[in-house]
Amino acid sequence: MKLKKENSLRIIKTTKEMQAISLRIKNKGINKIFVIPTMGALHDGHLSLIKKAKKKNIVTVVTIFVNPKQFNDKKDLNKYPANLKSDIKKLRNIGVDFLFAPKNHEIYPSNFQTKVIVEELQNHLCGISRKGHFDGVTSVVLKIFNIIQPDYSIFGEKDLQQLIIIKRMVKDLNIPIKILSHKIIREKDGLALSSRNIRLTKKNREIAPIIFKGLKKAKEDYKKNNLSSINIIKNLRKYYLINNINDIEYIEIINPENITYPIKPKSGDYLLVAVKLGSIRLIDNLKF
Numbered sequence: 001m002k003l004k005k006e007n008s009l010r011i012i013k014t015t016k017e018m019q020a021i022s023l024r025i026k027n028k029g030i031n032k033i034f035v036i037p038t039m040g041a042l043h044d045g046h047l048s049l050i051k052k053a054k055k056k057n058i059v060t061v062v063t064i065f066v067n068p069k070q071f072n073d074k075k076d077l078n079k080y081p082a083n084l085k086s087d088i089k090k091l092r093n094i095g096v097d098f099l100f101a102p103k104n105h106e107i108y109p110s111n112f113q114t115k116v117i118v119e120e121l122q123n124h125l126c127g128i129s130r131k132g133h134f135d136g137v138t139s140v141v142l143k144i145f146n147i148i149q150p151d152y153s154i155f156g157e158k159d160l161q162q163l164i165i166i167k168r169m170v171k172d173l174n175i176p177i178k179i180l181s182h183k184i185i186r187e188k189d190g191l192a193l194s195s196r197n198i199r200l201t202k203k204n205r206e207i208a209p210i211i212f213k214g215l216k217k218a219k220e221d222y223k224k225n226n227l228s229s230i231n232i233i234k235n236l237r238k239y240y241l242i243n244n245i246n247d248i249e250y251i252e253i254i255n256p257e258n259i260t261y262p263i264k265p266k267s268g269d270y271l272l273v274a275v276k277l278g279s280i281r282l283i284d285n286l287k288f
């Protein structure tokens with residue numbers, strides 16, 4: 001088996017080959033491994049995670065797998081954007097070592113039955129409307145960890161609840177992987193980058209920056225007026241409704257340690273929102 005040449009991306013499609021490569025890198029003490037799990041349609045948010053990983057100067061493995069088990073909505077799964085060719089170009093440009101892009105049957109062979117559930121933390125925020133979503137995430141992430149056996153992995157704060165849940169799983173199951181995080185990367189107008197943004201209608205794309213504007217305004221108001229969580233949430237809801245964001249799934253303030261809801265936010269707590277613009281569900285958050 002040949003290991004990568006300098007600056008060349010190797011594309012691995014099978015679990016067997018990926019596992020063999022990882023074992024060789026690890027067991028022979030050749031290097032450490034950093035895995036960056038994604039669902040593809042790569043944008044600058046993903047690339048910022050990869051750039052942070054590259055700084056460690058160890059082997060980087062990006063995974064692209066649109067995991068059907070984390071889609072509670074079949075329509076969302078079917079419409080999820082895919083652009084492997086352009087993704088590969090981006091990964092080559094940035095100097096990633098391996099792309100692991102398995103087909104569904106590689107991850108879920110027939111008769112697959114196992115699930116990993118982080119019980120409490122999923123019963124909040126996105127987990128309320130997206131039943132089974134986080135079980136799908138934790139199960140596939142653990143599989144990716146077992147196949148690749150990385151020393152490091154990284155997740156975006158954009159999906160804050162996912163980050164909290166994965167950290168919990170790693171701790172609970174004594175998985176010897178260091179989990180890093182990365183701040184949210186945004187468009188110039190403040191909209192958090194997401195693979196789903198390209199599916200917004202022109203009108204909703206114009207409305208979308210209001211999501212982050214509202215979060216920033218709420219934080220400023222809080223600093224000025226020392227408001228309670230209930231009042232911050234009430235004011236933000238009003239601001240969204242006035243500005244054409246009518247379908248609000250939740251606005252919450254949490255302590256990220258264990259997802260509890262402070263009466264008054266303190267530094268380090270988060271304000272999180274999930275809204276729908278047309279059929280597109282968008283999430284965002286801001287740290288106090």
Ligand code: AMP
Nearest residue numbers: 038039040045155156158159184185193
């Ligand atoms: P996804 O492909 O949507 O599953 O995302 C893969 C990883 O990229 C996850 O850890 C996300 O939290 C992260 N990510 C997605 N969008 C952003 C963003 N705008 N800024 C930073 N990280 C992001």
